Amino acid sequence: MNTPAPALSVLDLVPVRHAQTSSQAVTASLDVAQRADELGYRRYWFAEHHNMPAVASTTPPVLVAAAATRTSRIRVGSGGVMLPNHSPLIVAEQFAALEALAPGRIDLGLGRAPGSDPVITQLLRQSGTTSDVDRFPDHVRDIVAMASPEGATVRFTSGGTYDVHATPAATGAPEVWLLGSSDYSAQLAATLGLPYVFANHFSGEGLERALSLYRDQYRPSETHPEPRTFLTVNVVAAPTADEAEARALPQLRMMARLRTNKPLTALESIEQAQSAPMDPLAESFVASARQRWFVGTGDSVADELTAFAARHGVDEVMLSPVAGAYDAEPMDAATGRIQTLELVTAGVSARVG
Known part of the structure; x- marks a missing residue:
């Protein structure tokens, strides 16, 4: 009996290739979203x-809105919004507005990392208290509450309350996911x-440790009575194994x-990646990383x-299609990435059939 296909x-970082403009990169990614x-x-x-x-993926809410208007069925969202860079209320308002734009199709993935180097992190976090990483759990709770139809209630130490709603008349809410690459987020997601x-x-x-911590420590919630998780992977698929290896090399x-x-x-x-030399350290890293990719x-x-998916007990896998481009391929298209999605889908369908 065949193992069920996930x-x-x-997952899209909106890759930018040599001599490609931001406009061309975004256009290419929206084509990928439509094809997906x-x-x-x-x-x-x-x-x-x-x-x-x-990488041109700097503002997930903007890209999610654009993808939502180009699609009709698929869920669209962030993977993720780096919460310490933003006010929780602004995040809640943005994704509640997206939920109004595409009801029942919005995911809000939240992360705790800066998403860049220390200099950019300082520029992103000039707003002050929102940059307090230690308050990440409180900010997650605030977003979940404010983006819900019921809204959140602020209680003053001097007495009295104040109601806060991300949108004035919400009938649904984005689904919130916690993202991470350490024990911290796994344990926090389990707690919440x-x-x-x-x-x-x-x-x-x-x-393995993160998944085990999440599943073992999970506390059921009203909206999620059981733990729910999937995995992200780097993927390149092509008609031949040689082409797939070539398309994986730039990334x-x-x-x-x-x-x-x-x-x-x-x-x-x-062509540039194949012709440029690598020092021994880079060669070692490329060889090590390639072992974890699906090419x-x-x-x-x-x-x-x-x-x-079966080994880790998940029913969903999120592909980061990292196929590079040949010089002759159009700048406003993502030929290799779309080919990856099409071929993997065909391969999965063949297994099911």
């Missing part, structure tokens, strides 16, 4: 990163009775630069994803 979702909707993917999330030449996602695409270290080299503190650039084309034909990747 549901598939998409057509292919039956469950959800489409945008990450929050700042001041990175290869919220869904949880481990950032496995960024670092697979500590995955692998970018991650190597990030991890070895080299100057960051826009993503290389496949190959649609059928082989579908088989690996299904086994991976």
Whole structure:
């Protein structure tokens, strides 16, 4: 008997390739979102990163709104909003407004990391008390309450109360998820009775422990009586294994630069990545990271994803389609990323059939 195939979702950092404009990068990603909707993917999330030449996903709410208008079925959301960078009320208002725009289709993934380097973090957190990372649990609770139809109640120490609603007449609320790559977020999600996602695409270290902590310590909530989680993975699929490996190389080299503190650039084309030398440290990182990625034909990747989901007890896997582009491919399209989604879907369908 075949292992059931997991549901598939998409994580998008809106990659920017060499000589590509921000407008072209966003246009390409919205095409990916539309195609994911057509292919039956469950959800489409945008990450929050700042001041990175290869990433245009700086403002998830804006991108979520754009994707919501280009899709009709798929859930759209953030993966995630880095909460210490923002006022909880503003986040609640933004995602409550998105829920009004696309009722029943909005996810709000929240993270605790800065999403950039220390200089940018300081610029993002000039607003003062909202940058207090120690208050992250309170801010999560506040957002859940304010974005709900019931709203939140502020109680003054001197007596009296004040009602706060993210929108004046909400009938639904975005689904809140906690994101993380450490024990902290797993335990907090368990305590608050919220869904949880481990950032496995960024670092697979500590995955088993985080999932175990979340499931073992989970406290049922009214909206989520049982723990709910899925995993993120870096994926490249192509008609041949050789093409898949070639399309994975630009992103692998970018991650190597990030991890070895080299100057960051826009993503290389496949031809640029294949022709440029790597030092031994970068080669070592690329080889190590490649072992955790899912790269190959649609059928082989579908088989690996299904086994991976079964091994960790999840019924959903979120793909970060990291396929690079050839020089000749249009700047306002994401040929390799869309090909990845199409081939993985076909591979999964073949397993089910």
